[in-house]
């Protein structure tokens with residue numbers, strides 16, 4: 001899956017004019033946008049923004065300036081007819097393409113794509129008595145574009161599967177949860193397969209009904225308690241034996 005989220009390489013030119021106590025803020029923003037590896041959709045955008053208002057935008061796909069304010073519209077008309085648009089268009093190949101290629105070859109290799117953490121858990125489910133529910137979750141992946149598949153004994157399950165959307169965490173990462181409703185059969189294996197740009201071979205995680213993480217922790221804590229108890233008991237018995245033998249060796253008058 002080689003989908004990349006739309007990328008921008010913004011270069012900001014900032015001007016601040018201080019007049020009295022009010023500040024006026026003018027910035028020009030250059031963006032190279034693409035979401036393909038072959039750059040067929042490469043787009044060069046230049047925005048002129050005054051305070052928070054975008055006044056003019058050059059769009060290489062249209063090869064035109066578009067005005068968004070009265071002054072912007074007036075200037076766009078002029079820039080579209082005096083040869084400025086043509087000149088701007090040259091940036092697509094001279095500025096955006098080489099930079100985008102650098103990003104694709106040096107930055108966006110597999111090491112730079114965060115792999116999801118994958119977890120399977122059972123969820124209590126009350127609507128039917130004889131069915132169980134499993135949830136396969138993938139956390140902290142980027143970019144969007146993930147596929148979760150349930151497998152029962154290696155065969156893809158298409159019935160009774162529901163999934164959430166790819167949910168944005170608000171920090172550029174995403175999470176997703178897929179639910180499988182099923183009637184348990186003894187001896188079968190259930191697994192969740194995850195496909196994402198960060199996992200060239202995909203990744204399969206098996207559900208272990210006997211040893212969920214919580215159960216395993218309980219077993220470890222129980223076993224540790226048992227061992228500790230045994231050590232204390234043995235130490236106590238040894239101590240008691242030594243004490244009682246000592247008394248016999250030194251008889252009181």
Ligand SMILES: *[C@@H]1O[C@H](CO)[C@@H](O)[C@H](O)[C@H]1NC(C)=O
Nearest residue numbers: 033043045057059060061062
């Ligand atoms: C540029 O124009 C194309 C064609 O109309 C449009 O699809 C694209 O969204 C525009 N890009 C921006 C950033 O406005």
